Amino acid sequence: xxxLQILVDGFAISALYALGATGFTLIFGVSGVLNLSHGALMVxxxxxxxxxTNELHAGAYLAxxxxxxxxxxxxxxxxxxxVRPLQTSRAIPKEETEIFVLTxxxxxxxxxxxxxxxxxxxxxxxxxxxxxxxxxIFGVRTPQNEIFTAVICWVVIGVLWLIVNxxxxxxxxxxxxxxxxxVTLLGxxxxxxxxxxxxxxxxxxxxxxxxxxxFLGVSSYSAGPLTGSAFSIVVLGGLGxxxxxxxxxxxxxxxxxxxxxxINPAYRFIPALLLLVAVMYVRPQGLFGRR
Amino acid sequence: xxKRPNLSIxxxxxxxxxxxxxxxxxxxxxxxxxxxxxxxxxxxxIAGASIPRAAQLAADEINAKGGVDGRQIxxxxxxxxxxxxxxVRAFQRAVSDDKVNAxxxxxxxxxxxxxxxxxxxxxxxxITPGAASNEITKAIHNDYEKxxxxxxxxxxxxxxxxxxxxxxxDILVNDRKMKTAVIFSEDAAWTTPLDVGxxxxxxxxxxxxxxxxxxxxxxxxxxxIFNKIEGEKPDVMITGISHIGVQPTVQWKxxxxxxxxLGIASQATNSTxxxxxxxxxxxxxxxxxxxxxxxxxxxxxxFADAFNKKYxxxxxxxxxxxxxxxxxxxxxxxxxxxxxxDKLVAALEKTDWEGTIGRIQFFGKEDQFTHGLKYGKGLITxxxxxxxxxxxxxxxxxxxxxxxxxxxxxxxxxxx
Numbered sequence: 092x093x094x095l096q097i098l099v100d101g102f103a104i105s106a107l108y109a110l111g112a113t114g115f116t117l118i119f120g121v122s123g124v125l126n127l128s129h130g131a132l133m134v135x136x137x138x139x140x141x142x143x144t145n146e147l148h149a150g151a152y153l154a155x156x157x158x159x160x161x162x163x164x165x166x167x168x169x170x171x172x173x174v175r176p177l178q179t180s181r182a183i184p185k186e187e188t189e190i191f192v193l194t195x196x197x198x199x200x201x202x203x204x205x206x207x208x209x210x211x212x213x214x215x216x217x218x219x220x221x222x223x224x225x226x227x228i229f230g231v232r233t234p235q236n237e238i239f240t241a242v243i244c245w246v247v248i249g250v251l252w253l254i255v256n257x258x259x260x261x262x263x264x265x266x267x268x269x270x271x272x273x274v275t276l277l278g279x280x281x282x283x284x285x286x287x288x289x290x291x292x293x294x295x296x297x298x299x300x301x302x303x304x305x306f307l308g309v310s311s312y313s314a315g316p317l318t319g320s321a322f323s324i325v326v327l328g329g330l331g332x333x334x335x336x337x338x339x340x341x342x343x344x345x346x347x348x349x350x351x352x353x354i355n356p357a358y359r360f361i362p363a364l365l366l367l368v369a370v371m372y373v374r375p376q377g378l379f380g381r382r
Numbered sequence: 383x384x385k386r387p388n389l390s391i392x393x394x395x396x397x398x399x400x401x402x403x404x405x406x407x408x409x410x411x412x413x414x415x416x417x418x419x420x421x422x423x424x425x426x427x428i429a430g431a432s433i434p435r436a437a438q439l440a441a442d443e444i445n446a447k448g449g450v451d452g453r454q455i456x457x458x459x460x461x462x463x464x465x466x467x468x469x470v471r472a473f474q475r476a477v478s479d480d481k482v483n484a485x486x487x488x489x490x491x492x493x494x495x496x497x498x499x500x501x502x503x504x505x506x507x508x509i510t511p512g513a514a515s516n517e518i519t520k521a522i523h524n525d526y527e528k529x530x531x532x533x534x535x536x537x538x539x540x541x542x543x544x545x546x547x548x549x550x551x552d553i554l555v556n557d558r559k560m561k562t563a564v565i566f567s568e569d570a571a572w573t574t575p576l577d578v579g580x581x582x583x584x585x586x587x588x589x590x591x592x593x594x595x596x597x598x599x600x601x602x603x604x605x606x607i608f609n610k611i612e613g614e615k616p617d618v619m620i621t622g623i624s625h626i627g628v629q630p631t632v633q634w635k636x637x638x639x640x641x642x643x644l645g646i647a648s649q650a651t652n653s654t655x656x657x658x659x660x661x662x663x664x665x666x667x668x669x670x671x672x673x674x675x676x677x678x679x680x681x682x683x684x685f686a687d688a689f690n691k692k693y694x695x696x697x698x699x700x701x702x703x704x705x706x707x708x709x710x711x712x713x714x715x716x717x718x719x720x721x722x723x724d725k726l727v728a729a730l731e732k733t734d735w736e737g738t739i740g741r742i743q744f745f746g747k748e749d750q751f752t753h754g755l756k757y758g759k760g761l762i763t764x765x766x767x768x769x770x771x772x773x774x775x776x777x778x779x780x781x782x783x784x785x786x787x788x789x790x791x792x793x794x795x796x797x798x
Contacts, residue, residue, distance in 0.1 A: 100605050143659045208426045213464070214649065215628035219660045223637045234636040241444040307602050351606040357569075357598035 105344025112336040114295035120331035126212035128200030130317030136162035137304030159297030166293030218304030221299040329380025416456040420476035429733035432701030440708035491515035511702035516575040523752040543579025545764035551587040562616035567622030600626040621645030635662035638792035650790035653696035663769040671739040704738030
């Protein structure tokens with residue numbers, strides 16, 4: 092019984108982690124940016140969805156769309172206000188650009204987090220679930236919302252895969268992650284590709300944030316741990332590898348769930364961090380890392 | 383080259399005028415010298431945001447009626463961002479730079495305990511509007527001369543546990559014949575004595591304690607915890623939560639955990655709790671010291687309404703206490719005829735004030751909980767409310783109840 096409970100719970104949370112981590116690793120893989128404001132962007136989406144329900148009296152679907160849209164806008168803001176100016180700045184030596192971008196996104200994330208706390212308090216917020224009620228899965232009473240979360244995450248990941256592998260623009264993005272210069276030689280506008288990738292990232296992070304808000308709830312304090320979690324998963328899976336993040340997300344998700352059920356919920360984050368340290372020693376490029 | 387005689391006369395006249403003018407200025411300053419009260423609070427937390435606002439409301443009301451012996455009350459706010467270190471810095475600044483006469487500080491026990499030695503060192507009166515740890519009054523009792531400047535303006539954890547048991551006795555045992563309970567509290571300074579209190583008083587009212595779960599305040603996923611509790615099949619979960627609230631409540635509802643919750647849930651006392659949980663709060667039973675449209679005393683409803691009118695929402699529990707504190711500090715200053723800290727302490731000890739949460743009196747030097755609030759009939763009893771359809775309905779004690787208890791459909795409570 093307990094095993095079944097762990098199986099069901101672990102699946103939903105891992106799917107959420109997978110969606111978030113996919114966006115994170117895409118941004119790194121294609122544009123070389125380790126976006127440390129990732130958690131803050133997710134929280135922003137969830138809080139925006141909550142605000143839409145409570146301040147604007149929107150229904151669940153509209154609120155969710157509002158939340159995703161907010162993260163999308165914030166993702167663009169991250170690119171145009173923080174990342175691009177730093178990447179194109181002549182004042183920064185080439186070798187140091189990545190550190191500057193890293194620090195820039197970190198500070199940007201803190202700014203967003205503090206703004207959320209300022210306007211909406213640091214209290215946890217939850218998003219109105221689109222699907223309510225419980226369902227019985229082999230004796231495990233599961234909220235339908237959890238199933239909805241897992242389904243949506245996988246549908247989105249599937250759509251993403253289709254776009255990247257089957258559409259022309261998607262393939263251009265994939266190519267840009269392998270060889271940006273080569274892509275320009277083929278006549279693609281690199282700047283357009285970057286905009287496309289940040290748009291995809293914004294949508295992914297927005298969906299992940301809104302779903303997390305429906306499932307567990309978020310607060311401005313969640314931003315840091317969410318970024319940390321995405322970072323660990325992506326490093327574990329291999330920076331830049333989407334399939335790596337998917338696998339790693341499930342490894343981490345289940346490690347956390349097993350720990351929470353069988354040892355103590357307070358220690359749930361520890362095994363994944365230990366695993367990360369171990370992987371850094373044994374296989375630094377992660378499970379499926381390329382570079 | 384000789385100085386002209388008119389110049390020295392002019393000099394004399396000018397200096398004379400300057401001296402007179404400065405004398406006047408000093409006299410003016412003394413007459414207008416405001417009474418400064420520092421408010422150190424968690425402005426970004428829902429419970430904390432009410433503290434400076436309620437204090438300001440009280441100050442405005444007192445000032446509108448002429449202040450205290452002609453002196454206006456000035457509230458100086460510091461946002462401590464829920465941090466004990468920031469609070470200590472704020473306290474030091476308040477006393478040395480802003481020269482305040484008294485401090486109202488925090489609803490977090492860890493913060494108040496960090497400030498208590500500073501109130502002692504800087505010999506400045508400090509009253510807390512919301513922390514609950516027994517350690518606060520214990521320190522005053524154990525070293526009175528040093529710590530007498532601190533006053534505990536809220537119920538101690540021991541009293542909170544008693545308040546919950548008093549309500550649970552009627553609601554759960556007498557009315558619903560419940561027999562078993564699991565204690566469900568966050569791991570924090572204030573819950574250690576609370577849980578001790580629960581373990582003592584729950585069996586006395588007829589509820590056997592099956593288990594005692596202490597959760598990390600950083601917990602975000604309560605599914606494993608609720609699972610464990612459900613496996614033990616208690617009739618009720620007795621809560622001790624403050625730092626957490628929204629997430630366990632929402633997950634309780636989403637998972638349809640068939641066990642009701644009753645106890646201390648600070649976030650549930652906030653008027654925004656319904657919205658924050660998107661209605662998952664329905665059915666949650668919580669202890670409080672007052673509530674909107676509950677006439678605990680003749681001052682409760684006017685205060686709550688005035689606060690709502692000014693700020694657009696009803697105050698948290700710490701707003702009620704902060705409001706009362708500004709009033710009885712002013713009252714103590716009036717009785718003492720001075721803002722000198724030692725005289726203020728002596729005057730505060732004699733406080734007998736009808737506040738918004740009940741009648742306020744402090745325990746004395748010889749009592750166990752020195753400078754803590756007295757609990758009991760005719761003083762402060764607390765009440766139990768339940769969230770129903772977006773409203774906080776008072777359900778206990780019967781004298782102030784304005785509704786009946788109702789549980790959501792997934793709760794299997796006997797004699798619903």
